[in-house]
Amino acid sequence: MSGAEWQLVGFSLRMALASLLLVFPVGLALAWCLARKHWPGKALVETVVSLPLVLPPVVTGLVLLQLFGRRGPVGSWLHHTFNLEVVFTWRAVVVALATMSLPLFVRAARTAFEEVDVKFEQLARTLGAGEWRVFFTITLPLAKRGVLAGTLLAFARALGEFGATIMVAGNLPGRTTTLPVAIYQAVENGEDAHAWLLAGVSAIIAFAAVFVSEQLLRRSK
Amino acid sequence: MNNAFLTATFRKRFPGGPEIVADALQVGGGITVLFGASGSGKTTLLRCLAGLEIPDEGEITFAGEIWFGQRGLRNRKPGATLLPARLRGVGFVPQDYALFPHLTVAGNVGYGLQALPAAESAARVLETLRWLGLTGLEHRRPGELSGGQQQRVALARAVVRRPKLLLLDEPLAALDTPTRLRLRGELRQLLRGLGLPTLLVTHDRFEALALGDQMVVMAEGRIQQSGPVTEVFNRPANLAVAHIAGTETVLPASVVKVVDGIVTVAVGDVKLVAVAPDFPAHATAAHVCIRADDVILVADVLPPASARNRFSATVVAVERDGPLLRVELDCGFLLKALLTPQAAAEMELQPRAAVGVLIKAPHIHLIPR
Numbered sequence: 001m002s003g004a005e006w007q008l009v010g011f012s013l014r015m016a017l018a019s020l021l022l023v024f025p026v027g028l029a030l031a032w033c034l035a036r037k038h039w040p041g042k043a044l045v046e047t048v049v050s051l052p053l054v055l056p057p058v059v060t061g062l063v064l065l066q067l068f069g070r071r072g073p074v075g076s077w078l079h080h081t082f083n084l085e086v087v088f089t090w091r092a093v094v095v096a097l098a099t100m101s102l103p104l105f106v107r108a109a110r111t112a113f114e115e116v117d118v119k120f121e122q123l124a125r126t127l128g129a130g131e132w133r134v135f136f137t138i139t140l141p142l143a144k145r146g147v148l149a150g151t152l153l154a155f156a157r158a159l160g161e162f163g164a165t166i167m168v169a170g171n172l173p174g175r176t177t178t179l180p181v182a183i184y185q186a187v188e189n190g191e192d193a194h195a196w197l198l199a200g201v202s203a204i205i206a207f208a209a210v211f212v213s214e215q216l217l218r219r220s221k
Numbered sequence: 222m223n224n225a226f227l228t229a230t231f232r233k234r235f236p237g238g239p240e241i242v243a244d245a246l247q248v249g250g251g252i253t254v255l256f257g258a259s260g261s262g263k264t265t266l267l268r269c270l271a272g273l274e275i276p277d278e279g280e281i282t283f284a285g286e287i288w289f290g291q292r293g294l295r296n297r298k299p300g301a302t303l304l305p306a307r308l309r310g311v312g313f314v315p316q317d318y319a320l321f322p323h324l325t326v327a328g329n330v331g332y333g334l335q336a337l338p339a340a341e342s343a344a345r346v347l348e349t350l351r352w353l354g355l356t357g358l359e360h361r362r363p364g365e366l367s368g369g370q371q372q373r374v375a376l377a378r379a380v381v382r383r384p385k386l387l388l389l390d391e392p393l394a395a396l397d398t399p400t401r402l403r404l405r406g407e408l409r410q411l412l413r414g415l416g417l418p419t420l421l422v423t424h425d426r427f428e429a430l431a432l433g434d435q436m437v438v439m440a441e442g443r444i445q446q447s448g449p450v451t452e453v454f455n456r457p458a459n460l461a462v463a464h465i466a467g468t469e470t471v472l473p474a475s476v477v478k479v480v481d482g483i484v485t486v487a488v489g490d491v492k493l494v495a496v497a498p499d500f501p502a503h504a505t506a507a508h509v510c511i512r513a514d515d516v517i518l519v520a521d522v523l524p525p526a527s528a529r530n531r532f533s534a535t536v537v538a539v540e541r542d543g544p545l546l547r548v549e550l551d552c553g554f555l556l557k558a559l560l561t562p563q564a565a566a567e568m569e570l571q572p573r574a575a576v577g578v579l580i581k582a583p584h585i586h587l588i589p590r
Binding site for chain 1: 305306308309310321333378382
């Protein structure tokens with residue numbers, strides 16, 4: 001593989017992991033609130049979070065483009081407050097990947113939390129534990145397998161994301177191009193061998209991710 | 222009951238469920254048994270005390286501290302006092318123990334000692350495990366323990382924090398019958414040794430007799446009667462209590478001798494002989510239980526100190542109980558008997574009449590204390 005190809009693989013991996021860093025805390029908090037609490041607007045939040053699963057990714061990308069564009073509500077705020085540009089930068093890649101993988105993670109984590117019997121949490125409270133301690137010492141460890149599975153799903157989704165990424169981050173080689181976009185580009189340009197090489201690399205990464213998570217699951221038994 | 226630590230008056234209703242009313246519940250020192258049939262609301266009451274359920278209205282106080290307050294409260298309206306479960310200092314042992322499956326025995330028992338320095342916490346865990354005979358099991362997971370061991374780990378986890386009040390929900394119900402019978406006596410020794418105010422839920426009258434000092438009877442979601450265990454059994458306040466307590470005479474007795482499965486006990490001045498092959502040799506006290514329909518009455522007055530389990534008595538009262546008559550007898554202690562109206566007529570049974578009483582030794586049931 002050439003230097004440019006290594007750079008592409010490294011960039012895609014970094015973007016997927018960065019999106020996980022966003023998805024993990026937000027997704028855990030959201031999943032816990034959905035699994036354990038009743039609050040007004042819960043059904044609405046549930047729907048909005050799941051929307052990227054059912055909408056065409058290109059539509060999600062279009063919405064993100066509107067929100068994060070320099071004239072969009074989030075984009076203009078970030079521009080004026082932090083002088084940050086999002087659209088057509090690596091930040092847009094992370095936002096697109098996170099948005100697309102969040103619903104998968106939240107669904108898996110929420111189910112995992114719901115499967116933890118509240119009797120353990122209640123007992124921990126009678127032993128003097130506050131809500132944070134209950135979450136980190138009882139709920140999360142008991143939901144570990146489901147959360148891990150959700151993390152793998154989210155990572156896989158982030159690595160394969162195409163439609164939303166290309167809408168909001170474009171295809172700037174070396175700056176915003178991810179593996180799926182590069183494969184598409186290669187086929188477009190008639191570079192079939194290059195496309196197959198990148199496809200192979202994607203397969204290896206996917207295989208490694210599944211393997212690592214299986215190992216973690218086995219160890220957590 | 223004097224010197225009550227816990228006093229509670231509250232009501233709680235789950236949507237679509239029956240209303241549970243705790244009226245003037247008191248728990249003092251020693252072991253109080255909360256007794257009642259399944260579905261009578263015992264567990265709900267216990268969970269309200271532990272802070273795991275919020276009563277609809279009422280008051281719960283413990284030694285002057287308000288755990289739940291403000292009458293007329295519904296859905297946590299402002300102004301209510303609600304001390305969360307974690308601040309109540311209650312040791313809670315649920316029916317299925319709820320041992321944390323991902324933690325070891327030591328991890329489970331030490332869970333509530335987070336505020337202590339690690340060394341002190343570890344020492345206290347070991348001390349508690351030793352006291353309960355669990356030494357060597359520190360690194361096991363709950364799934365690798367027998368039912369009896371799980372029960373003691375759950376007890377250890379609850380008492381290691383030195384709680385102000387111990388709440389046990391059917392502590393023996395999850396065990397198989399031989400283990401349950403063996404642990405019944407052991408549990409009483411452990412609980413007595415702790416000396417904590419304890420409220421123990423059970424639906425088993427023998428468990429109530431074996432473990433309790435005081436007793437609170439619940440039926441149909443309400444507290445029907447409270448008092449010393451023997452008093453509740455012997456003088457049920459109403460039909461509901463009589464029904465769940467059974468038609469039994471329950472008497473405190475001291476053990477005189479145990480020979481080859483034949484146990485002689487003394488109830489006041491009267492000696493009774495019972496067949497009890499499993500009676501522990503070290504027991505010095507017992508509750509004697511005699512079912513009313515096992516008591517045989519004869520017209521002849523028997524001489525005092527005649528053969529075993531035969532004595533004379535005076536009729537105190539005769540009452541109808543369905544098709545039968547319930548006769549209360551004074552034979553040095555109060556004894557209940559059931560017989561047909563025909564038999565009573567033949568014997569000319571009436572208050573103050575003298576009769577002879579016979580009870581076969583196998584019909585005298587002993588519960589070691």
